[in-house]
Amino acid sequence: MTRYSDLVQEHFERPRNVGEIPNPDAEAVVSNPACGDTMHLYLRIEGDRIVEAKFKTMGCPAAIAASSVTTEMLIGRRIEEALAITRAEVSAALGGLSPQKVHCSVLSEDAIKAALRRYRPRQTEG
Amino acid sequence: MRQVYLDHNATTPVLPEVLEVMLRYCRDDFGNPSSVHRYGRRARVAVDEARDAVAALLGAPAASIVFCSGGTEANNTILQGVAAALKDKGRHLVTSQIEHPAVLDTCAYLETQGYRVTYVPVNADGIVEPEAVAEALTEETILVSIMHANNEVGTIQPLAEIARLVRERGILLHTDAVQTFGKIPTRVDELGVDFLTFSGHKLYAPKGVGGWYARPGTPLRPLIYGGHQERGRRSGTENVAAIAALGKACELAARDMAREAARQLQLRQALEHGLRERIPAVRIQGEAAPRLPNTTNVAFAGVEGETLLMSLDLQGVAVSTGSACSSGSLEPSHVLKAMGVPAEFLHGALRFSLGRSTTREEIEYVLAILPGIVERARALSPAATP
Numbered sequence: 001m002t003r004y005s006d007l008v009q010e011h012f013e014r015p016r017n018v019g020e021i022p023n024p025d026a027e028a029v030v031s032n033p034a035c036g037d038t039m040h041l042y043l044r045i046e047g048d049r050i051v052e053a054k055f056k057t058m059g060c061p062a063a064i065a066a067s068s069v070t071t072e073m074l075i076g077r078r079i080e081e082a083l084a085i086t087r088a089e090v091s092a093a094l095g096g097l098s099p100q101k102v103h104c105s106v107l108s109e110d111a112i113k114a115a116l117r118r119y120r121p122r123q124t125e126g
Numbered sequence: 127m128r129q130v131y132l133d134h135n136a137t138t139p140v141l142p143e144v145l146e147v148m149l150r151y152c153r154d155d156f157g158n159p160s161s162v163h164r165y166g167r168r169a170r171v172a173v174d175e176a177r178d179a180v181a182a183l184l185g186a187p188a189a190s191i192v193f194c195s196g197g198t199e200a201n202n203t204i205l206q207g208v209a210a211a212l213k214d215k216g217r218h219l220v221t222s223q224i225e226h227p228a229v230l231d232t233c234a235y236l237e238t239q240g241y242r243v244t245y246v247p248v249n250a251d252g253i254v255e256p257e258a259v260a261e262a263l264t265e266e267t268i269l270v271s272i273m274h275a276n277n278e279v280g281t282i283q284p285l286a287e288i289a290r291l292v293r294e295r296g297i298l299l300h301t302d303a304v305q306t307f308g309k310i311p312t313r314v315d316e317l318g319v320d321f322l323t324f325s326g327h328k329l330y331a332p333k334g335v336g337g338w339y340a341r342p343g344t345p346l347r348p349l350i351y352g353g354h355q356e357r358g359r360r361s362g363t364e365n366v367a368a369i370a371a372l373g374k375a376c377e378l379a380a381r382d383m384a385r386e387a388a389r390q391l392q393l394r395q396a397l398e399h400g401l402r403e404r405i406p407a408v409r410i411q412g413e414a415a416p417r418l419p420n421t422t423n424v425a426f427a428g429v430e431g432e433t434l435l436m437s438l439d440l441q442g443v444a445v446s447t448g449s450a451c452s453s454g455s456l457e458p459s460h461v462l463k464a465m466g467v468p469a470e471f472l473h474g475a476l477r478f479s480l481g482r483s484t485t486r487e488e489i490e491y492v493l494a495i496l497p498g499i500v501e502r503a504r505a506l507s508p509a510a511t512p
């Protein structure tokens with residue numbers, strides 16, 4: 001089996017922000033056709049800031065850990081800052097992923113971009 | 127923490143009696159079997175006795191057994207060696223889609239060298255149908271290679287029937303018996319094969335030793351040239367300690383085979399039954415087919431096998447998602463794909479392979495922790511995509 005860093009193992013054992021957000025401001029479901037892994041990302045946004053992020057992922061331990069660390073990275077960020085997150089940063093936040101496992105962090109980057117590109121602020125009553 | 131090893135198809139521990147033999151030929155009787163003095167003669171006797179023990183398990187003459195570095199080298203030697211020896215007779219080989227990479231990758235290499243290879247499919251139970259092999263044979267076919275039992279799902283192939291169809295055409299038949307040797311009977315005349323591959327580390331001998339059987343008179347060009355050991359069929363100073371250990375392991379396997387097979391089968395059935403009872407959406411691969419008594423491949427819908435493997439590992443249980451060599455690869459197992467396992471199960475398979483050390487308590491431990499592990503993984507999974 002591929003070696004995992006302590007951080008991957010830690011996030012895998014205790015993933016943060018697992019779950020769904022009812023009526024999310026933004027969300028996306030992305031999957032990797034090669035391995036079949038799927039991530040569903042939910043975001044709550046206030047103004048231009050992400051205030052809540054949750055996920056559900058079917059995937060390998062690296063994909064679960066990447067989803068978990070991604071939600072931590074997202075919370076508190078402004079939308080442009082979130083859009084700038086790369087797979088390399090996700091991987092670095094996990095202490096690095098082996099070459100075979102790099103694609104598992106791609107899922108996170110794709111989910112962020114897919115969710116936020118589709119995001120349109122709600123009309124506030126006025 | 128409790129340690130439970132359920133990955134005996136990947137490798138087995140060296141048994142204490144086997145290790146003793148090994149140490150003796152490392153430390154005391156360390157001679158080179160080619161030497162004429164007493165050190166050499168003692169080593170020669172050890173190699174000869176080991177050959178007899180292997181031959182007994184195969185029901186074959188001792189002179190038909192050649193030792194080498196293991197199953198991979200034996201498969202390479204037979205496929206490449208027959209191909210080279212018979213290249214003027216024909217350049218077509220037939221194998222199956224569920225072979226070990228040591229066969230499949232050698233075939234892929236032969237394809238780059240001007241040979242043609244047909245990869246016969248399997249049915250949904252993971253069995254190579256003899257008629258499908260017969261249909262693949264041509265005037266050009268020189269060798270058929272069909273494994274005895276599959277390492278990932280444990281299905282036992284109908285070799286005797288395949289042999290009848292292949293040999294009536296005058297074509298040679300090889301079987302990779304790495305997963306059956308020492309577990310169930312492997313008498314070459316009952317299987318009807320011309321070549322057979324075996325490996326030490328699946329039957330409680332060390333890694334890095336194994337060999338092949340070649341029916342007397344069959345053509346085979348060596349892969350390795352040198353000092354004429356193994357009567358020129360495989361050069362290189364014999365790995366005496368490992369070969370002697372393998373001989374001892376064969377004796378123990380022959381002594382305990384029937385009892386261990388029955389005992390492990392019972393435990394495996396308890397495991398399968400318990401998983402079915404406690405976990406919804408479970409699929410046992412090749413369930414209807416004859417299978418190795420120690421092996422079961424169980425898939426859990428909607429989860430990823432590696433996630434289950436890692437959760438089990440964190441609780442002391444060692445299993446595999448397929449073959450040890452393919453783990454870490456993205457693609458689902460080529461064996462499960464060939465069997466047409468439905469998509470929702472394809473990524474969520476675990477292989478449990480029991481062994482001599484496996485106890486009922488260990489099976490019960492797995493049955494106690496695995497339902498929670500699957501449940502957690504399923505709770506993490508997104509609901510079916512809208």
Ligand SMILES: Cc1ncc(COP(=O)(O)O)c(C=O)c1O
Pocket residue numbers: 135136195196197198199226228273275276277302304305325326327334335336
């Ligand atoms: C069916 C099969 N063939 C060949 C091999 C390779 O044998 P070895 O590890 O001795 O090279 C294995 C196991 O690793 C196997 O399961």
Ligand code: FES
Pocket residue numbers: 032035036037059060061062063101103104107456
């Ligand atoms: S193996 Fe595909 S996401 Fe990890």
